[in-house]
Amino acid sequence: MSITKLETAPSVSAIPQTMQAVICHGPENYRLEQVSTPTPAEDELLMKVEAVGVCASDLKCYHGAPKFWGDENRPAWAQEGVTPGHEFVGTIVSGSDAALAHHRLQIGDRIACEQIVPCGDCRYCQRGQYWMCGPHDMFGFRNYDGAMAEYLIVPPKARTHKVSKALDPQHAAFAEPLACSLHAVERADIQFNDVVVVAGCGPIGLGMIAGAKAKNPMTVIALDMSDEKLALARKCGADVTINVGREDAVQLIKDMTDGYGADVYIEGTGHPSAVGQGLNLLRKLGTFVEYSVFGSDVSVDWSIISDDKELDVRGAHLGPHCWPAAIKMIESGSLPMDEICTNQFPLDQFQEALDLVGDTAGTSVKVSIIPGSDQ
Template identity: 50%
Template sequence: MTTIPEEMRAVVCHGPEDYRLETRPVPKPGPGEVLVRVVATGVCASDVKCFSGAPMFWGDEGRSGYCESGVTAGHEFVGQVVALGEGAGEKYGLAVGDHAVSEQIVPCGTCRYCRSGHYWMCQPHDIYGFHHATQGSWAEYMLFPAKALNYKLPETLNPRYGVFVEPLGCSIHAVERGNIGLSDVVVISGCGALGLGMVAAARMKSPARLIALDLNPHRLELARKCGADIVINPAETDAVAEIRALTDGYGCDVYIEATGAAKSVEQGLLAIRKLGTFVEFSVFREKVTVDWTIIGDSKELNLHGSHLSPGTYPTAIRMLEQGLLPMEDILTHTLPLEDFRKGIAIAADGSQSLKVVLEPGRAG
């Protein structure tokens, strides 16, 4: 039997650029709760933006932000079950020793969105790593609350790959929002870790042509491995002109924006055909300004947002189990928990990384 310590190390967020490695009590699971030892936890682009003080996380002009001070950071993770509260094992099909993941949002179950089945838009919006009710994964142990949505990982899956279930789930949802048809030309703009997940998920929809855009040649190579038919570097080629040339001058049917760069939004509005579908996934650090006339009077576009990963975790787990993504190429950096600042810096730079992973059990 694994001995559970009384205390653990955790990276606690106190404000922009004020994250501290602290000692905190190891939580004790109550009824319906699951305690896991964190095997691996990712550094997300939203973690980088939160750390750097982006307004949506901390607020500006008198508005309150999304992140609460004093919360353990981290929402991409895989853990090994070390203790189960009353009824949790039966509810989730989990046993001590299993590897498990949990959807990043813990829905309240009572707001209008939860009651209508749209739990991922839950009004309290308790996401791991941002609210006190849902302490995150940049720690040696973490608790899955009683209302969490938990999944056991198959024994055939490398446990470390479980850290990518959350990002891949988000990618799958973005692709589903595109309503891709068999005759569609689909463009994925941005081939970071999430964009690569979108390429792999879009490939499963069997579009007529799948195009990936990125400024990094290595990422474009990985996009081909994930299923892209054509890759374009907008720094070297006029992407809008090329997309139009490939579609008899019309433009692509579906454009999924996954860069977080304002230029990609404008590019997409120009590259998409009339009556096309534009999916916006990214979290932007600053506000984006575009010509909204294109959306309405010029092209009558279907404009879809994409948030979190409702109902996608089983598919994400299956895709990873089937080896549909080059995970050893995607998990580019692995660091001990105490090097979290280095991990944030690597992820923020982005030129040499895709997914940066912290392993709390890894020696420094």
């Protein structure tokens, strides 16, 4: 597929009155529709979307996971009528002088936005913990349309970051998952002598590997069931790779560490079996970082966490304060971005993009949608 980057912003008169957008009408009911192009309010900006990544959480939302649609234990996170897509980059094509000044932007700037649109008023926002905002409005899930569309409104409370125009669109949009990966690495508090294990070599896991390697620990070990993804993990910084479909990762890692186990385990697969795997391969007093969104409940022996090993178990959510580092890493050319961003689709093939993300046996890594592109 040939993708043409948007080098200059269109004039206001060139912005069409209608556009194509994917609309969520509930689980497994997403439709491409012709809708009115949004008009920015005085405090908003209009972005022409260049690329939007398709995340595993997009797929789980599409299939109706309770995490997004609610159950007896949690309220719904997703809304019908919203356009999905939270990993995006685009060019600012319209907005008032006041709105541009608020974001320190100009017409024609290329930006990425953090997934969350924090309220600024709740306890978490007031304490500087904006990524855990109480209302938790999110592009592509709740109250703000996402980027599986030709244009998108950037609200005043969006957290925006400039991105180089020299990057391919799909590479630039990788800033969101990479920032999330780096936050998980920050939560791990990696030390120089640590043996760090990253479970999963998908887009998030590859970013975790690159981030962990940048912390300069003793060893970074990557786990996956795909030899192709493990080879890519080595290019992202893994020192050792283990195919968990053929090898006993727990025993191999204990053998490598004089029987003690790894110091840090970062879970990025979203598969229930990876949780027990991590608990078993960690040493006593080790650190377990959980990033994934799970499609079903996970059961483990909690006595491993407490009485057996006294583990530190930490969650990780979004990519707070990691966006500048993520963008810098992509712009530096240090990551094999062409091998990470494997598949791009035009907007009218959004369903094929979702289905490919769900094909775990396939060879795709990062799947993206490029609005305006042709097959």
